[in-house]
Amino acid sequence: MALNQRIFNSRDMPLNISHFLDHFIMLIFAKAAFDSAVFFGISYAQIILYGTVGLILFGAAAPVASILAERYSRRLLLIIFPFGVGLSSIFAGASQNLMQLGVCLSFIGLFASIYHPVGIAMLMKNKVNLGFRLGLNGVWGNMGVAAAPLITGFLILLGDWRLAFILPGSACLVFGFWLIYSKYNGEISSTKGEGEGDVEAFSQGWERAMLSLVLITVAGGFTFGALTFLIPRYFEIYLSGISENIAVTGLLAASIYAVASFSQIISGWIIDRKEYKGVLLFIGFGQIVFIYFAAQTENFALLLAMLFGMAFVFGQIPIGDAILSAHIPDKYRSQFLSVKFLLNLCIGAMILPLTSILLTVGYHLNFLFLLLSVVPVLVIIGAFILPVKTTNPIKVNS
Secondary structure, X not given: OOOOHHHHOOOHHHHHHHHHHHHHHHOHHHHHHHHHHHHHOOOHHHHHHHHHHHHHHHHXXXXXXXXXXXXXXXXXXHHHHHHHHHHHHHHHHOOOOHHHXXXXXXXXXXXXXXXXXXXXXXXXXXXXXXXXXXXXXXXXXXXXXXXXXXXXXXXXXXXXXXXXXXXXXXXXXXXXHHHHHHOOOOOOOOOOOOOOOOOOEEOOOHHHHHHHHHHHHHHHHHHHHHHHHHHHHHHHHHOOOOOOOHHHHHHHHHHHHHHHHOHHHHHHHHHOOOOHHHHHHHHHHHHHHHHHHHHHOOHHXXXXXHHHHHHHHHHHHHHHHHHHHHHOOHHHHHHHHHHHXXXXXXXXXXXXXXXXXXXXXXXXXXXXXXXXXXXXXXHHHHHHHOOOOOOOOEEOOO
């Protein structure tokens, strides 16, 4: 078989589904913000500020999730995750005022922060085809990104913005009960020969690798956060020559996310075989070019530019996790992951106040996309700093 069955090990599937739900729930508000703003009688620029705390907590609470996972168990935190985001989403749909909505969105971000430092660390326990499996897990996460504007748009047309929160929240609760019933434990050690011999060692040059990872994470967090939150609204404005229907623009945004997300499998497969430097350089330049063109175009040209731009953005994701896995032992991996996602997601959350400020003072969204095209320069710098892969690990002192 071309694809070894171990690649699709059953231990990965609950982690993949969790990743899907994590990003889906976090991006309901991105599509529902405009309609909820109309309901509450305020502008889009005003209401998106109510989602800022949730996006910050999505990253800022990651270290707390990591500490709790190490103190109790990763499995326990993974089970708490769907119940937390599910109930918070249901209550968001039942909000009677803006304060209640903001609090519920904050709790969604708080509980959603659990997945990345916990779930990715569980995934990394098995080193076999890790780049590919990280890419596949990333595709599941970004299918959540893709499904959010599509399903949210249809639920708004079917009912209203409240239904768009309540139905997915209920689905999260169902998944949580399934996790309990299945007695899932992703922390079961891999069998001998599955590539875990280096879990007790830091790699040579790990400090440089982490500096590189900081630059890559800052760039990736801001670009990913901006594009995944803003594209649904961006399409409503700049695809007017194609359609102004909220469901159609949601479908187009979902299609861009869905197709582009498969670039993670390609980049994951490549980094299992090639050095990271060259791949990162290619991805950095690709992001600059296509995000710039997305800021300059409309309608079908915009769709094409955004498709390639998102493909390069998504393709970067498994590389950061693979760098961390290659240089940091499992014993410390959750802590490093939590800091990585703290930086990544908090930086991404800054897009909301920045967007609100720019729109308030008179700029348009295409100007923000023009600014975004400069950010991937950090990816290119990070690629130059990154050391080559090493097979000479430094043992950790007990």
